[in-house]
Every structure is written in C-alpha cells, then in structure tokens.
Amino acid sequence: MHIDWAALGTVFGVSLIVTVGLVGLFTVGIVGLSKQQSAAAGKGNVAVARTTAYLCFALCAAAVAYGINLIVGK
Amino acid sequence: MEHITLLLAIVVVTALVFDFTNGFHDTANAMATTISTGALKPKAAVAMSAALNLVGAFLSVEVAKTISGGIINEKGIRTEVIFAALVGAILWNLVTWLLGLPSSSSHALFGGLIGAAVMSAGWSSVNGSTVVTKVLLPAVAAPIVAGVASMLATRLTYRINRNTDEKATAKGYRAGQIASAGLVSLAHGTNDAQKTMGIITLALVTGGVLHPGANPPMWVIVSAGMAIAMGTYLGGWRIIRTMGKGLTELAPPQGFAAQSGAATVILASSHLGFSLSTTQVCSGSVMGAGLGRKGGVVRWSTATRMFIAWGLTLPAAGLVGAGAEFLTGQGTWGVVLVAILLIAGSGFIWKLSRRQPVDHNDVTATVPPAESPAEPAGVVTTAIAAVTPPPTVAAVAADLTATIPAPAPVAPADPARPATV
Numbered sequence: 001m002h003i004d005w006a007a008l009g010t011v012f013g014v015s016l017i018v019t020v021g022l023v024g025l026f027t028v029g030i031v032g033l034s035k036q037q038s039a040a041a042g043k044g045n046v047a048v049a050r051t052t053a054y055l056c057f058a059l060c061a062a063a064v065a066y067g068i069n070l071i072v073g074k
Numbered sequence: 075m076e077h078i079t080l081l082l083a084i085v086v087v088t089a090l091v092f093d094f095t096n097g098f099h100d101t102a103n104a105m106a107t108t109i110s111t112g113a114l115k116p117k118a119a120v121a122m123s124a125a126l127n128l129v130g131a132f133l134s135v136e137v138a139k140t141i142s143g144g145i146i147n148e149k150g151i152r153t154e155v156i157f158a159a160l161v162g163a164i165l166w167n168l169v170t171w172l173l174g175l176p177s178s179s180s181h182a183l184f185g186g187l188i189g190a191a192v193m194s195a196g197w198s199s200v201n202g203s204t205v206v207t208k209v210l211l212p213a214v215a216a217p218i219v220a221g222v223a224s225m226l227a228t229r230l231t232y233r234i235n236r237n238t239d240e241k242a243t244a245k246g247y248r249a250g251q252i253a254s255a256g257l258v259s260l261a262h263g264t265n266d267a268q269k270t271m272g273i274i275t276l277a278l279v280t281g282g283v284l285h286p287g288a289n290p291p292m293w294v295i296v297s298a299g300m301a302i303a304m305g306t307y308l309g310g311w312r313i314i315r316t317m318g319k320g321l322t323e324l325a326p327p328q329g330f331a332a333q334s335g336a337a338t339v340i341l342a343s344s345h346l347g348f349s350l351s352t353t354q355v356c357s358g359s360v361m362g363a364g365l366g367r368k369g370g371v372v373r374w375s376t377a378t379r380m381f382i383a384w385g386l387t388l389p390a391a392g393l394v395g396a397g398a399e400f401l402t403g404q405g406t407w408g409v410v411l412v413a414i415l416l417i418a419g420s421g422f423i424w425k426l427s428r429r430q431p432v433d434h435n436d437v438t439a440t441v442p443p444a445e446s447p448a449e450p451a452g453v454v455t456t457a458i459a460a461v462t463p464p465p466t467v468a469a470v471a472a473d474l475t476a477t478i479p480a481p482a483p484v485a486p487a488d489p490a491r492p493a494t495v
Contacts, residue, residue: 007346011219030250071341072134
C-alpha cells in the first residue's frame, strides 16, 4: 500500500503556515483600524496605523483572489 | 432523449436527489460558524452559500472522470450499481442529518459504491488499499491538520488583539469570516456539483446515450447546479446547530480563525494532491478554534458521536447499497421496489424530523442540556443513545425495516457476509 506521506506533510505544513499567517495578518489589520480610532482621539500616529491596516487587508484580499483563482483554474 | 430508459431516468433523478442532500448536509461547512458568531443572519447565510454553490457548479469545466477515484473497479460498472450506491448514500445522509451529525457526503457515496460493487461483482472489485489512503487516513488526518492550524491561528489572533476592545474588532472579524465562508461555498459547488455531473454523465455513457469521453450536456450541468444550490438554501439546520453551537461556543475571532483555517486546508489539500473531506476539515477547524481560546471547551461527547458517525459512514452506506443492489439485480421490479423503498425511507426520516423541527429561527439558540446535541424525544433520542457502533447500525436498519413492509435492506445484506469472512 502506498501512502503519500510527502503530500500529506506538505498539506499540513502549507495549511499551518498559510492559516496562521493570514489570520495573523488580518488581525494586525483589524487592530490597526481600531488603533486608528483611538489615535484619532489624540494619541499615536493615525497615518501609520491606517496604512498598516490597509496593507494587511490588501495582502489578505490578494490571498482570497489567489484562492478563487485556484478554484476556478482547476 | 429517446434512448433514455426507465432505469436511466431513475438513476438521473436519484443522482440529483443525492446532490440535493449533499447541498443541505454541507451548508454547515461554510455557514455554521458564520451563523453562530452572528456574522450573517441565518437566511442570508444560506442564500449566499446557495448562490456561490450555483456559481461554483458552472466554474469548472473539468468533470470528474471517475465516481470513486479508484476505490472500486469501474470498468463495465452497471447502471444498477450506481443507482444502488446512490440509495445507500442518500439514506445515510438523511440519517446523519436527522441526528444532526456532520459527516462526509463523499464518503457516504464511496460506502454505497463499495457495498453495491461487492454485491454485484464480489470483493475483488474493491481496491482495499485505496480505501485506506483515500477514506480512512484522510478521516484521521483532516481534523488533525485543520484543528492544529485553526488552534494556533486562534491563539495568535487572541494574542495580537489582547489590548484592543472586543467590540471594536468584532465587525472586522465577521467581515473576514464571511469572505472565508464564501471561499468554502465556492469550492464546495465546484467539487461536489462536479461529482454529480460525473455520475450522471457516467450513467448516460453506460446507458449508451452519450459516447464515452463526452462532456456533460448542458441540462446535466444546470440541473446538478440547481439541485445542490436548492439543497444548500434549504439549509441543514440540525447540522448547522451542531457545528456552530454544539461542538463548542465560538466568539467572532474564533469563528474567523476556524473558517479561514477550513478554507485554507480545503484549498491546500485539493491542490497538493491529498484530498481531505470538506466536512471533516470544517469540524476539525471548529474544534481547534474552540481549544485555541483560553477557557474554551470542546464538548467531547458531541465530538465523539460525530467521530462514530464518520466511522460508520462506510459500513452503513455500504450495507444499504449492497441491499439495494441485491434487489435491483432481481430485475425491473427490484429497481422499482428500491425506488419505492427510498422514497418511503426518506419520507419516514423526514416525518421523524418533524417531531422536533430545527429551523432558521432556533438554529442559534443555545444547545439545551450542555452535553447533548439537543435532539427530540422518542425514537430519535433512543437512536442517539444507541450511538455505539453496533446498535446504531441496528437502529438505522430498524428505521428502515420499520418503514418498509419487506425487510429488504437488512436481509439481503446477510448473504454478503459469508464472502466477507
């Protein structure tokens, strides 16, 4: 019986890294946006917080687009 | 369509019914956590999932070339075998739905196919090692892979957001979760509607209506897409409740981590060559996210019931498939009888479900007694209580025999046994 451990291992590794990476990125974005609100109230740098947040969301959107691409291009 | 015989027509309709049960069985995968965290209203969630399933059905032009991916030998497979397999898969899907247990629709189909093929051509028609690599191993791997990924993601997200206001971030998490759920729905439509198209096409080829290697006709694509979308829109509320509330309680960050983990694992597994069942991936993600939060609990009794259902999927669907194949082998009256039994059995299960209906209104209600998936009294409770391997098969069989005057699906299964041992 041939069990493709390499494929299983790859799926495990890729899933782990991508999931943790994306969730982390998105959380940084959300936290950045909520900081932006408190920054607007007078503490911290609004522009930096907002730029970081939008950058994170853009990367996540790119990941979703790649995901759709994977589904469609099969 | 002048060449379509009665048998072929029955198979096409049955395949669409399977597609439909597949839809409402699997709504939970994409939408259970989305509904339970309040990211979308129940009705809006299933509508969105249904639309994406429909879109997904039209997206890919490549149709599954085999039904079973090598689990059984499909050379010269008879149309009756496909029909019998579908009957087994549909009934198992309905039973697990009645009990509110998420289980893999593809594995149910594999089980039905194995049972029907063994009854029709003996054990040599089943490729044992493929069963292990394509069904058993993935069933163990899926929850682990998805669970670990979602658990770590949940930990990380709670760590990063620990200094922020929960209310301020909830909206963002919900938006992210909707996006991940959308991906899962789209992938489901592409994969599973494709599978039904493959079955119908194969049946048409077997019946001589299409020449081998032909693409599915437009009416097949449209009807398969519509069937899965309608099933999804109907919503398997019982399973949604188990997955969204029964296994664990999810807060928005967890829901987001779970759904993103599920979407990632599903896409990674189908594109890196180690297919995992969507249902098992999503259940694993939900449990992982439950464990990832400090103080989060997974209700292991519900999880155990679910694992047992996974273990029973192959044998139970296989027994019904074998019984159905035995009957269809008797001639036209057998085929008609199996069709009648299928309708009667489905009607009976539906009637049982009405004793304590679950719909979009109470799907997010807290699951009553902490340790139970909140199912109705009477027959169903007994069936749940009996979820230890042998009794459940018995209960399932009992359900069937109770509905059906002839002890059909049970008795014919027995002749297969001597061959087993």
